[in-house]
Amino acid sequence: MAETSFDVIVIGTGPGGYVAAIRAAQLGMKSAVVERKHLGGICLNWGCIPTKALLRTAEIYETMKHASDFGISIKGIDFDIKKVVERSRRVAAQLNGGVAHLLRKNKVTVFDGNGRLNGPGKVAVEKDGKAVADLAAKHIVLATGARARSLPGLEPDGKLVWTYMEAMIPENMPKSLLVVGSGAIGIEFASFYRSLGAEVTVAEILDRVLPVEDDEISALARKAFEKQGMSIHTSTTVKALKRAADSVTATLEGGGKTWDVTVDRVILAVGIVGNLEGCGLEGTRVKVEKSHIVIDEWCRTGEPGVYAIGDVVGPPWLAHKASHEGIICIEKIAGLAGVHPLDTTRIPGCTYSRPQVASVGLTEKAARERGHEVKVGRFPFIGNGKAIALGEPEGMVKTVFDAKTGELLGAHMVGAEVTELIQGYGVAKTLETTEAELMHSVFPHPTLSEMMHESVLDAYGRAVHF
Amino acid sequence: MPIQILMPALSPTMTEGKLAKWLKNEGDPVQSGDVLAEIETDKATMEVEAVDEGVLGKILVAEGTEGVAVNAPIALLLEEGEASSTLEVATPAQPPAVAPPGPASTAAPRPLVSAPAAAAQVPAAKSSGERIFASPLAKRMASQAGLDLTQISGSGPHGRIVKADIEAAITAGVGQAAAAAAQPVAAPNAPAALAEPGAAFIEVPNSTVRKVIAQRLSASKREIPHYYLTIDCNLDALLELREKLNGRAPSGDKSYKLSVNDFVVRAVALALRAYPGANSSWTDEAIRLYQTVDVCVAVAAPNGLITPVVRGADNKGLVAISNEVRALAKRAREGKLMPEEYQGGGFTISNLGMFGIREFAAIINPPQSCLLSVGAAEKRPIVKDGALAVATMMSCTLSADHRSVDGAKGAEFLDVFKKLIEDPLTMLL
Numbered sequence: 001m002a003e004t005s006f007d008v009i010v011i012g013t014g015p016g017g018y019v020a021a022i023r024a025a026q027l028g029m030k031s032a033v034v035e036r037k038h039l040g041g042i043c044l045n046w047g048c049i050p051t052k053a054l055l056r057t058a059e060i061y062e063t064m065k066h067a068s069d070f071g072i073s074i075k076g077i078d079f080d081i082k083k084v085v086e087r088s089r090r091v092a093a094q095l096n097g098g099v100a101h102l103l104r105k106n107k108v109t110v111f112d113g114n115g116r117l118n119g120p121g122k123v124a125v126e127k128d129g130k131a132v133a134d135l136a137a138k139h140i141v142l143a144t145g146a147r148a149r150s151l152p153g154l155e156p157d158g159k160l161v162w163t164y165m166e167a168m169i170p171e172n173m174p175k176s177l178l179v180v181g182s183g184a185i186g187i188e189f190a191s192f193y194r195s196l197g198a199e200v201t202v203a204e205i206l207d208r209v210l211p212v213e214d215d216e217i218s219a220l221a222r223k224a225f226e227k228q229g230m231s232i233h234t235s236t237t238v239k240a241l242k243r244a245a246d247s248v249t250a251t252l253e254g255g256g257k258t259w260d261v262t263v264d265r266v267i268l269a270v271g272i273v274g275n276l277e278g279c280g281l282e283g284t285r286v287k288v289e290k291s292h293i294v295i296d297e298w299c300r301t302g303e304p305g306v307y308a309i310g311d312v313v314g315p316p317w318l319a320h321k322a323s324h325e326g327i328i329c330i331e332k333i334a335g336l337a338g339v340h341p342l343d344t345t346r347i348p349g350c351t352y353s354r355p356q357v358a359s360v361g362l363t364e365k366a367a368r369e370r371g372h373e374v375k376v377g378r379f380p381f382i383g384n385g386k387a388i389a390l391g392e393p394e395g396m397v398k399t400v401f402d403a404k405t406g407e408l409l410g411a412h413m414v415g416a417e418v419t420e421l422i423q424g425y426g427v428a429k430t431l432e433t434t435e436a437e438l439m440h441s442v443f444p445h446p447t448l449s450e451m452m453h454e455s456v457l458d459a460y461g462r463a464v465h466f
Numbered sequence: 467m468p469i470q471i472l473m474p475a476l477s478p479t480m481t482e483g484k485l486a487k488w489l490k491n492e493g494d495p496v497q498s499g500d501v502l503a504e505i506e507t508d509k510a511t512m513e514v515e516a517v518d519e520g521v522l523g524k525i526l527v528a529e530g531t532e533g534v535a536v537n538a539p540i541a542l543l544l545e546e547g548e549a550s551s552t553l554e555v556a557t558p559a560q561p562p563a564v565a566p567p568g569p570a571s572t573a574a575p576r577p578l579v580s581a582p583a584a585a586a587q588v589p590a591a592k593s594s595g596e597r598i599f600a601s602p603l604a605k606r607m608a609s610q611a612g613l614d615l616t617q618i619s620g621s622g623p624h625g626r627i628v629k630a631d632i633e634a635a636i637t638a639g640v641g642q643a644a645a646a647a648a649q650p651v652a653a654p655n656a657p658a659a660l661a662e663p664g665a666a667f668i669e670v671p672n673s674t675v676r677k678v679i680a681q682r683l684s685a686s687k688r689e690i691p692h693y694y695l696t697i698d699c700n701l702d703a704l705l706e707l708r709e710k711l712n713g714r715a716p717s718g719d720k721s722y723k724l725s726v727n728d729f730v731v732r733a734v735a736l737a738l739r740a741y742p743g744a745n746s747s748w749t750d751e752a753i754r755l756y757q758t759v760d761v762c763v764a765v766a767a768p769n770g771l772i773t774p775v776v777r778g779a780d781n782k783g784l785v786a787i788s789n790e791v792r793a794l795a796k797r798a799r800e801g802k803l804m805p806e807e808y809q810g811g812g813f814t815i816s817n818l819g820m821f822g823i824r825e826f827a828a829i830i831n832p833p834q835s836c837l838l839s840v841g842a843a844e845k846r847p848i849v850k851d852g853a854l855a856v857a858t859m860m861s862c863t864l865s866a867d868h869r870s871v872d873g874a875k876g877a878e879f880l881d882v883f884k885k886l887i888e889d890p891l892t893m894l895l
Contacts, residue, residue, distance in 0.1 A: 338623060405610065407603050407629070432601030432629050 003109060006032045008330065009123050009137040011115035011279070014041020016310030016322030017143030018099055018108075023330045025106040032135065033108055034115030034125055040099040041145055042311075043319040045092050050168055051188055053088035055352050058195035062354065069391055079196065081173045088168065111135070117142075117280030121305055124280070139305055139333050142286075142293065143326065144279055146272035146311035154180065154241055154268055160248050161241060161266045164189070174198055174264035178250050180238050182209040184351040186269030187225075191353035194230050201231040201261055203238055203252055205270075210351060212316075214363040214412040216378075220396055221414050224355050241266060274312040297341035299329035307333075321347050345410070348426045350419040355395055358422035361410030361429060364400050373403040375435075377459025379451045381415045383466035386446040392416035397455040399425075406434030411455075417448055424452055435460060468523050468542040475536045476505060476512045476805055483507045484532040484674050485540060490522045496543060503529070503540070506674045510772070510803045520545045532674065600627035607632040613640075675770040686832045690748075691868040694827040697880045699887040701843050701858040704729055707890045711784070726860070727763075727817050728788040730840055732893050733886040735759045735779035735787075737879055738813055744879040745812040747833040748870040762811035762831060763791055765798040772798045773831055775811040784893075819843060825861040835867040836876070838883075860887075 007029035010017045017033060018040065024031040038045040057079065067074045103110055113127035123140060125133040148163035150156060156163045167189050175198060179190040182204035194200040202209065202225075208218040209225070209232060222232055236254030249262045273291040285302035287294040293308040295301055301308050307329050310322030324342060331339045348360040367374050381387040381395035395415015402409055411425035428438060435456055443453040450465075457463045473483065484506040490496060501513045502522070523544035527534055534540065598615050600608070604627045608615050611632065618635045620627035634640075672680070708724050715722050738745040738759045747754040759780040762773035774794035776787060797803050814831040819842040828839045841861040848857045862883070866876040886893050 338621075340621075405603060405607050432603035434602045434606055437602050 003030075003032075004133060004135050006030045006109070006135065006137040008032070008139045008141065008333065009034065009115070009135055010141040010143055010326075011123065012041060012143035012145055012275075012310070012312075013039045013099065013103075013110075014143060014145050014310060014322060015043045015319040016145075016326045017041065017141070018103060019323040020141050020143060020309060020326030020330050021108045022102060022106045023327050024333075025108050027330065027334045027336070029330075029334065031106075031108050032111060032137070033103065034111045034113060034123065034135075036112075036114045038096060039103070039110070040092075040096050042147075043322075044095050044099065046165055046168060048319050049095055050088040050092045051164075051192070052352060053091040054084065054168065054192050055188060055354075057084045057087070058192045059354065062195050066391070081170055081196070084196075085169050114278055116278055117284060117286075117303075117306065120303075139307065141299075141326070141329060142279060142301070142306065142308040142312055143310050143322070144275040144312045146274050146292075146317065148268060149271040149273045150268065151180075151238075151270055154238060154266075154270075156268050157243070160243050160246075161268060163268055167267045170265075176263040176265075177201070178203065178238075178248070178261055178263045178266045179269060180266060181205075181269035181271070182232070182234075183211070183269060183271070184349070186267065187221075187351055187353045189267050189269065190225070190230060194225075194228055195354060199229075199231075199263075201263065202233065203236045203250075203254075204232070204234045205237050207235050209234065210357055212349065213351075213357055213359055214398060214410070215365060216398060217357060217359065217396070217412045217414045220394075221353070221355065221357055224394060224414075225353070228354070272311060272317055276312065298332040298339075299325055316344060316347055316349060318347065318349060346426065346429050348422045350422065352419060355392075355415050356418045357414050358418040359410065359412040360422055360426050361408065362400060363410055363412065364398070367400050367402075367409045372409060374409065375401040375403045375459040377401070377455040377457065377463070379454040379458055379463060379466060381448075381451065383454070384446075384448060384451045386448050386450070387416065389446070390416060390448075397421075397451040399452075399455045399459050401435055401456075401459050406436060408433065408435070408438070411452075415448075421449055421452060424449060468544050469518050469520065470539040471502065471514075471516075471541040471543055473527075473534050473536050473538045473540050474505070474514055476507050480507050480536060480805075482533045482535050485527045485529055485534050486511055488525060488529045489513075492522055492525055494522050496520055496522050505534075507805070510675075510805070510808065511801050512805075516543070518543055518545070598627065599625060601629065603629050604632050608635075611636055673769050675767075675772075679770050682832060683829050686829050690830050690832065692827075692830060692865050693868050693873060693876070694863050694865055695873070695876050695880055696825055696827075696861055696863040697884050699860045699862060699884050700848070701726065701860050701887070704887055704890040705843070705858055722785045722788055724784055724788050726819070726843055727815075727840070728784055728791065729887065729890060729893065730815060730817065730838075730862075731761055731763065731776060731779060731787050731791060732782075732784055733883050733890075734813060734815055734838060735761055735776075735782075736886055736893060737883040739780040740882050741875075741879045743871055743875050744836045744864075744866070746835045746870050747812070748835060748867055749833075753870045756812035758812075760811045760813075762808075762814040762834075763794065764814060764816040764828075764831075765795045767798045767801060769801065772803065772808055773811065773814055774798050774803055774808045813837070815840060819860070825863050827863045827865055830865050830867055835870040836879070837865045839863040839865065 008024040008031045010021045010033045013033045013035040021031045021033045043049065061079055064074055064077050111125045111133055113125040113132045116124045116126065117140065118124035121136055121138060123135040123137065124131060125135060154161065158166055164185055173196060177193050177198050177200050179186045179200060179202045182202050186202065187210060190200045190202050209222045210218050226232055233252060233254055236252050239251040239253050242249040247262055247264055248266050249260050250266060251258060251260055274293060276288060276291065281288065284306065286306055287302045293301055293313050295308050295313050299307045299309050309325035309329055311317045328339055328342060345361045348358060351357040362370065364374060364376055377399040379397045382393045387393055392415060398412045399408065400410040401407065408425065408428055411422065413421060438456040443450045454463045454465055485503060486506040487504040489501050489503055496502065496516045496519060498516055498519050500516045502516050503514045505512045505514055521544045522541060524542040526542065527540040599620065600615055601622065607629060613632065613635055615627060617640055618627055618631055621631050622628040708729065711724055742755050745756045745759060758778055760775050760777045761779040762775050764771055764773050776790050779787060794807060811834065813834055814837045816828045816837060817840040818826060819840055822842050825841040826839045828837050830837050839862065843858050843860045845856055846859040847854055848859065864876050864880055
């Protein structure tokens with residue numbers, strides 16, 4: 001008979017759940033996870049990782065198309081979408097196996113099935129409608145994640161109107177696409193399909209693409225996407241979808257006009273809703289707002305002994321935010337000293353489109369709205385030797401400082417490899433450096449990171465190379 | 467008991483120095499003769515060697531600390547088998563009050579743990595002597611709000627004070643009581659914070675050497691009644707002789723290449739032997755006439771002027787002088803002169819000829835009475851036998867202390883010097 005009593009049970013094994021379970025085990029707690037489908041959750045199986053595999057293909061393909069710029073002649077460049085998808089799936093499978101190993105290594109018990117709150121301190125596990133196990137734990141962490149939001153009239157059907165799930169495993173390459181929503185998910189798919197040659201239209205209800213990013217970065221990214229041939233419509237809504245046998249006609253409305261666009265497929269990327277159904281929240285004091293669970297700074301819900309982390313709670317909906325919440329939640333349960341609530345201004349966000357976009361902290365506008373007098377630094381890729389050598393002369397690094405204290409309030413980048421650069425500013429923010437320490441830091445030459453230095457210098461009127 | 471390592475006196479006049487760098491870390495084994503640290507004295511950087519063997523138990527004076535008094539304990543050495551727990555007992559209960567001239571506000575002795583104190587930075591030491599860990603942002607915010615970091619507890623990793631703690635302190639009014647004490651600190655020690663708006667500048671902190679130059683030369687110009695005598699010397703004969711001598715230089719390690727300056731050093735040395743009045747120092751009780759002819763040669767080292775000494779120059783030939791000056795100048799530029807190589811001397815030569823300076827009047831190098839400023843050797847029209855002619859001329863200016871060397875005596879010295887330069891064969895006698 002398997003063990004049924006634990007210190008901590010985590011429901012869901014995405015990047016929030018499995019990290020929380022492992023941390024609990026590290027701290028000497030008897031820990032278990034309940035997973036209904038894939039270890040590693042959406043991130044690893046249907047999100048962050050497989051899309052990065054797809055985007056890598058797009059990047060290589062783009063580079064090869066421009067091989068002659070680098071003095072290389074390649075003839076007959078082509079791709080096989082089935083093999084592209086196969087690779088992406090292989091990558092996900094490899095990491096999925098990795099999570100299983102990590103859980104085993106840390107002696108975390110894994111239950112296969114749907115976990116549900118079943119009275120105070122109890123979790124019922126069901127598989128295919130049958131009860132599999134009755135578990136007990138002092139602390140129960142809900143890490144059930146989220147799924148694509150649907151809009152009335154635009155409901156995904158899996159064939160013509162896709163969510164990220166179908167968009168990740170196309171059987172055939174669509175010739176044309178409408179992407180509804182220009183957040184990170186929408187823009188990454190738009191970028192992927194555009195690179196592989198599809199005609200891509202993007203409809204965004206707000207007035208700019210990547211609306212959480214800094215205005216200037218949004219504008220630069222949009223310019224780059226349009227240059228690649230994307231058709232972008234902001235302040236635009238999708239009024240209706242007419243589904244034919246193998247195409248969809250969408251009615252768009254924006255700027256006082258209404259028009260139709262006919263495309264092979266539609267990708268819906270208009271946000272996410274928390275996976276609350278079947279969690280057994282009924283009859284508990286767990287509070288839900290706008291399809292997400294309400295928690296305090298230590299990830300506690302309204303129900304004693306029940307916690308929630310990751311996408312099932314509030315934004316930002318990012319894998320690394322979920323992991324960090326899992327750590328905070330567990331360390332607080334363990335009574336560790338020096339645990340700090342999550343500061344969302346220190347969570348970097350990355351979009352792996354071409355060009356990439358990455359940011360951390362406040363946008364210039366948000367900083368001003370919060371009453372900061374700001375100093376803003378900007379440095380363009382065209383002023384950086386490495387960027388030129390890479391053949392990536394487009395992009396910008398922008399920094400926002402508090403004029404009085406020199407606090408780095410935010411950093412915003414668009415251009416090649418910026419997703420790998422942003423963490424420099426992330427560390428700076430967590431260590432609470434001011435502009436002085438950043439100026440005193442020596443950045444290696446020649447690297448793209450030199451732009452991070454120059455941007456800081458520029459905020460104080462001292463940029464050297466532009 | 468652990469052995470106390472004391473701040474050494476690297477020269478007879480040294481009272482304090484800067485602990486420039488530790489070359490051993492706490493816990494490193496130490497052999498007798500190992501270099502433990504580098505000390506920056508008033509003139510040069512010196513190495514501190516270990517006398518005893520053991521393990522460097524504790525560093526008491528952080529590197530970069532200025533004004534460390536001679537004989538102050540700077541570190542503790544554990545002998546073989548000695549436990550590190552003995553360090554606590556051994557740490558002096560009353561650390562000498564030689565803390566860096568940072569923004570210390572209290573009169574209480576402070577341990578020597580603080581890093582070089584940057585202007586407008588809050589003291590990095592709690593009253594109990596612990597170092598305070600605070601984020602750069604927290605430090606700046608505390609400084610701007612006039613908060614005393616010692617009054618604030620940190621919530622960051624290992625008790626580090628972070629922005630949130632400062633915000634909380636401002637809200638709660640913690641640390642404000644100490645602000646009165648902290649404020650006068652910021653004022654006199656933080657000129658940068660008080661700068662006039664508008665003019666942009668950067669501040670280069672004064673090195674020990676720079677401070678010594680400032681102090682000594684200000685005192686010299688303030689206290690010594692300088693007067694200046696300039697004389698022109700015809701170098702034609704000297705240059706001819708120089709060419710002949712250099713033409714006979716053997717190859718290999720006996721090789722030499724005489725410069726005009728080598729002749730000047732030799733001429734000064736011989737003139738001083740003939741005229742010892744210029745080889746002197748003024749004191750209130752007496753004029754001190756030196757019995758040896760030790761000539762200083764000013765060298766522009768990267769961190770400031772230094773004057774290595776050619777001792778017994780009147781007994782040294784041109785080649786010996788040439789080689790010695792060259793070696794001294796090289797070591798001076800590398801900051802490697804030993805104290806005995808730059809201390810003392812009765813007369814100084816400063817040569818700016820290589821920069822094309824025609825003539826100049828340098829400040830006397832105290833406590834000496836005289837200094838010779840040597841200008842460039844250049845072709846000039848002269849009157850020779852009632853007709854215009856061209857000769858290579860060099861102007862030399864003697865700066866002299868009127869208290870010990872009267873004008874006429876200075877002129878006599880210059881006359882002897884000029885004769886030697888213009889008739890250089892007499893220099894070889």
